[in-house]
Amino acid sequence: MSSTVDELVAQLRDGGSRVTTARRLVLTALVKGADHPTAEELLVAVRTLAPDVHASTVYRNLEELERLGVVVHTHLGHGAATYHLATEAHGHLVCEVCGATLEAPEDLFEAMADGAKRRLGFELRPYHFAVLGVCAECAATARND
Amino acid sequence: MSSTVDELVAQLRDGGSRVTTARRLVLTALVKGADHPTAEELLVAVRTLAPDVHASTVYRNLEELERLGVVVHTHLGHGAATYHLATEAHGHLVCEVCGATLEAPEDLFEAMADGAKRRLGFELRPYHFAVLGVCAECAATARND
DNA sequence: TATCAAAACGCGACCAGCACGCAACAGCGT
DNA sequence: ACGCTGTTGCGTGCTGGTCGCGTTTTGATA
Numbered sequence: 001m002s003s004t005v006d007e008l009v010a011q012l013r014d015g016g017s018r019v020t021t022a023r024r025l026v027l028t029a030l031v032k033g034a035d036h037p038t039a040e041e042l043l044v045a046v047r048t049l050a051p052d053v054h055a056s057t058v059y060r061n062l063e064e065l066e067r068l069g070v071v072v073h074t075h076l077g078h079g080a081a082t083y084h085l086a087t088e089a090h091g092h093l094v095c096e097v098c099g100a101t102l103e104a105p106e107d108l109f110e111a112m113a114d115g116a117k118r119r120l121g122f123e124l125r126p127y128h129f130a131v132l133g134v135c136a137e138c139a140a141t142a143r144n145d
Numbered sequence: 146m147s148s149t150v151d152e153l154v155a156q157l158r159d160g161g162s163r164v165t166t167a168r169r170l171v172l173t174a175l176v177k178g179a180d181h182p183t184a185e186e187l188l189v190a191v192r193t194l195a196p197d198v199h200a201s202t203v204y205r206n207l208e209e210l211e212r213l214g215v216v217v218h219t220h221l222g223h224g225a226a227t228y229h230l231a232t233e234a235h236g237h238l239v240c241e242v243c244g245a246t247l248e249a250p251e252d253l254f255e256a257m258a259d260g261a262k263r264r265l266g267f268e269l270r271p272y273h274f275a276v277l278g279v280c281a282e283c284a285a286t287a288r289n290d
Numbered sequence: 291t292a293t294c295a296a297a298a299c300g301c302g303a304c305c306a307g308c309a310c311g312c313a314a315c316a317g318c319g320t
Numbered sequence: 321a322c323g324c325t326g327t328t329g330c331g332t333g334c335t336g337g338t339c340g341c342g343t344t345t346t347g348a349t350a
Contacts, residue, residue, distance in 0.1 A: 018297055018346050039336080054300045059337065061298090075274075078220075080336060093267050102265060111256035112276075120247060121281025122238050129220075131257075132273045136266025163317050163326060184307080199329045204308060206327090225307060292350085299344065305337080315328070320321100 005031055008070055008085070015068040022046065022053045026061050030071060036082040036101060076101055076130045091126050095135035097142075102135065150176055153215055153230070160213040167191065167198045171206050175216060181227040181246060221246055221275045236271050240280035242287075247280065 008027045009019050017023075029037065029045035037045070043058045062083055065071040073081040076094050091104035104126075113124040134142070153172045154164050162168075174182065174190035182190070188203045207228055210216040218226040221239050236249035249271075258269040279287070 020298060020345075022299075052300075055336095056301080056338075057299060064298095075220075075223075093261065093265070093269075095267075096270065096273070102267065104261075105264065108257060108260050108264075111260070112253060115253050115256070116238060116249075116278065119250065119253075120238070121284065122240075122247065122278050123284050124238075124276060124278040125241065126276055126278075128241070128277045129274050131269060131271055131276070133261065133267050133269040133271075139266065139268050161326095165317075165327065167328075197329075200307095201309080201330080202328055208309095209327095294347105294349090296348105297344105297346070299342105301341090301343105302339100303341105304339075307335090309334075310332085312330090313328100314330105315326105317326080318324100320323090 011068060011070050012065075015070075017064060017068065021050060022057050023061050023065075025049055025053065026058060026065070027070075030083065030085055036074070036076065036084065038080040038082055040080060042083065072127065074128060074130065077132065089127050092130035093135075094130040094132050095138055096132045097134055097138035100135050100137075101130070104131070156213060156215050157210075162209060162213065166195060167202050168206050168210075170194055170198070171203060171210070172215075175228065175230055181219070181221065181229065183225040183227055185225060187228065217272065219273060219275065222277065234272055237275035238280075239275040239277050240283055241277050242279055242283035245280050245282075246275070249276070 005024065005027050008031070009024060012019055012023065025046040026042055029042045033045050034041070039055075039058055039062060042062070043053070043055055046053050046058060062071060062073070066073060069086055071083050072086050072089050073083050074092060075081055076092055077096075077099070090106070091109055093102040093104050094100070095102075109124060109126045113126070116122040116124050150169065150172050153176070154169060157164055157168065170191040171187055174187045178190050179186070184200075184203055184207060187207070188198070188200055191198050191203060207216060207218070211218060214231055216228050217231050217234050218228050219237060220226050221237055222241075222244070235251070236254055238247040238249050239245070240247075254269060254271045258271070261267040261269050
């Protein structure tokens with residue numbers, strides 16, 4: 001399930017990319033860090049081990065890693081994009097009130113994807129942008145006001 | 146169905162906001178202009194009639210109009226937000242390849258919304274962010290390569 | 291192991307999209 | 321017509337991200 005840094009580095013080599021310190025550290029941060037890091041958060045993590053790594057290096061590496069299919073990015077709302085390993089791709093539900101992020105059950109999008117495909121010929125890729133709404137707690141709070 | 150500028154102006158007054166030239170022009174641009182204008186596009190439209198209106202005025206007016214429930218904004222992808230009248234609110238499907246924007250049929254989100262509500266207590270508001278994917282034409286093109 | 295082209299890096303400048311503080315102005319209740 | 325206060329124009333600042341440049345590093349080859 002969870003990839004090791006070495007496996008991801010191997011993917012880099014297979015893709016014809018070079019393996020640098022910064023790149024390895026970005027991958028390490030993705031494997032070991034919190035669940036939905038932004039580029040900024042990854043930069044901070046990388047800098048704890050290599051303080052001179054530049055922000056643009058992290059951005060360019062994430063771009064390259066995405067091109068190789070190693071990572072994907074998701075927009076959870078108005079702010080910065082978040083990154084995770086492609087092997088962990090999944091849909092997101094984000095609460096507009098409290099900002100909580102839920103991972104969507106795999107089959108939640110199925111009916112909608114089927115409908116869009118059948119009726120419009122449109123192939124849904126619902127992982128790139130989160131679907132917003134109001135989480136159970138915030139909905140309950142709102143009802144008690 | 147389609148609101149007139151005068152009706153919208155009345156909503157402004159009811160909400161306790163003043164009616165200014167800039168505000169009236171923003172509403173006019175929303176009623177008469179293209180379907181999914183960005184703030185920038187609205188600014189251009191407004192300036193054809195009142196060249197000195199400032200960008201921040203348009204942003205602030207859109208914010209205020211949204212607070213009053215007259216307009217809503219939607220994110221169709223990576224770029225700027227798009228605005229439309231609240232009476233015309235609807236879901237969007239956006240093609241990641243060609244950028245085409247489809248208005249989603251009203252019931253397309255229903256099954257998904259039901260599932261999210263029942264299983265997670267999460268109330269979907271699928272209008273704020275578009276759902277991305279690949280449109281029929283681009284999917285066909287891809288298959289023929 | 292030394293060589294060397296190409297890839298990647300650090301750095302700074304720059305961009306879009308938008309928010310904000312301030313002084314001047316204008317809507318509208320009186 | 322007056323005056324309170326919401327709104328505007330303007331500049332400035334912020335976030336999130338891209339780009340061009342000169343230098344450093346990687347890793348295939350000799």
